[in-house]
Amino acid sequence: MxxxxxxxxxxxxxxxxxxxxxxxxxxxxxxxxxxxxxxxITGLFPLMALWLGIMNIASKSGFLKKLTHLLRPLLNLLFPDVPKDSKALEYVSSNIIMNMFGLGNAATPMGIKALKSLKELNNNSTTASDSMITFLVLNTTGFTIIPTTIISYRLMYGSSNPSAITPICIIASLLGSIVGILINLIMKKVFRWHS
Amino acid sequence: MAFLVVIIILYGLYKKLSIYDVFVEGAKESFSIILTLFPTLLGMVLCINLLVGSGLFDYLFNIIKISFIPVDIIPLMILRPVSGSSTLAILSNILTKFGADSYTGVLASTMMGSTDTTVYCLAVYFGAVGIKNARYALANGLLADICAFIISIFLVKLLYNCFF
Structure with missing residues (x-):
């Protein structure tokens, strides 16, 4: 394809x-x-190394496990096929939390690790699993609490109150994510009937 | 961000981890990720650049007119899933032309804030872990983007006067 x-x-x-x-x-x-x-790549590489290093400490110390507990109800709903104690869910939840706070640079390496674990759970197949697509949609619909890039652009172009956009952005991205997930649930079902 | 790093470091020390070794070990992983990522990303950038550079989108912007969407927003909507740098350039133009607090400016900002570069994300994520068959991922992502645009249009119509 x-x-x-x-x-x-x-x-x-x-x-x-x-x-x-x-x-x-x-x-x-x-x-x-x-x-x-x-x-x-040169923009991504050093930041990726940096965050993979820091997040490895978070992972090995059990810090990520704590984050995963916070998101447990949401994760159970979105990733029913993933075993509850798997590493994949730790990476998924840290990716979601980083994205919420607008830390895209830290979110990307976590997302790649999440997909690596999801791929292992899918017998290392080169075909995307339902969980991988759900995860991708979560990322592309990007639920954000602090839209950092947008605020900095508004500041640059002379807004009288750059962060006034925040409430509208939160509602729009929350509704967008919910709709994206609903579409995902429907498509998941449709594709299961096909195969 | 600094706050988060401090918490992670303190928690690592509290768990008596040799945090420096663990840091280096984690950072090392970036090499293998970048090595798989570069060729797939190169392919994606090549075909997207050719499509954008051909002038196809400039042609589309001229023929697509939707009554309730400001004309200047259309290029943003069409390019958003494909190219992050072009859409940021379009956003700058809109904010300069209409002002950051104008209706069009707020609508463009909301659309940018509630979506992401779907095609690029898919290429980076699936490329980095070697997924060849993405199944319904692209259709799902693009449909979600269209819905997010529609939601933005209604939301800004509804709330613009409350916040600006």
Whole structure:
């Protein structure tokens, strides 16, 4: 499926650029992708190392287990297939908590560890399990209590009260997450009937 | 953030962990994650850049007009799942053009705050752990984004006068 998206995006992009007259620029775009990716990776790498280090202390000391207890009712509801004492749930809950407080840099490495554990629980299959998709939707709908990026942009562009957006953002992202999870529950059922 | 780090360190000391060794051991893991991540991310960035660079979206922005959504918001909605950097640039333009506290500015900010770059997230997360078949993940994520946009539109219509 990813191969299909990859191929389609490239072919549609190049064909459309002929019609729009952007074709001359396309070689530039291709080469720039390499440096763009490198910039993303170099931005991500050191922060990932840092947070994986700190969170390893949190994990080994049992701190993450405490966090998991806080979110237990929610986790049982969202991840019925995951064993209650598994490491995966520890990483999932720390990812959720980091995201809530707008600590995206710390949330990403935790998310990757969560998916690694979920993959192991799924016999290391390269097909995504229902729990993995639920987790991904939790992340992309991003429930946030403090929308840090948005507040800093509003500050930069001269808002009289940058954090006034917070209540609306909390309600919107909470409702968005709930709807995202409901869609997930429905799609999970539909895909089970199919297979 | 500093507060969180202090709590974690103190808790580690309290549990008599050799926290420095544990820190180094954890940080080491970033190498293997980055090694698997780089090639998959490169592929994703390449195809997304080609699609965005072709001018296809500029064309779409001109033909899509929805009566109750400000015209300047449409590019934000279309690019949001695909590219974080382009949508932040669009947000800056909107905030400069209309003002951070304007209706359009608040709507754009709320939409950004309640969604994420779904396609990019999927590529990073599934790419880093080597998932090849994502099943209904993309459809689920994009549907959730559309719903979050609709929720934002109604919510800002309803609450704009209360907060601004």
């Amino acid at each position: 990813i191969s299909l998206i990859f191929g389609l995006f490239i072919i549609i992009g190049i064909i459309f650029s002929i019609f729009s007259g952007n074709i001359g620029n396309m070689s530039n775009v291709i080469v720039k992708s390499a440096s763009d990716t490198f910039n993303i």
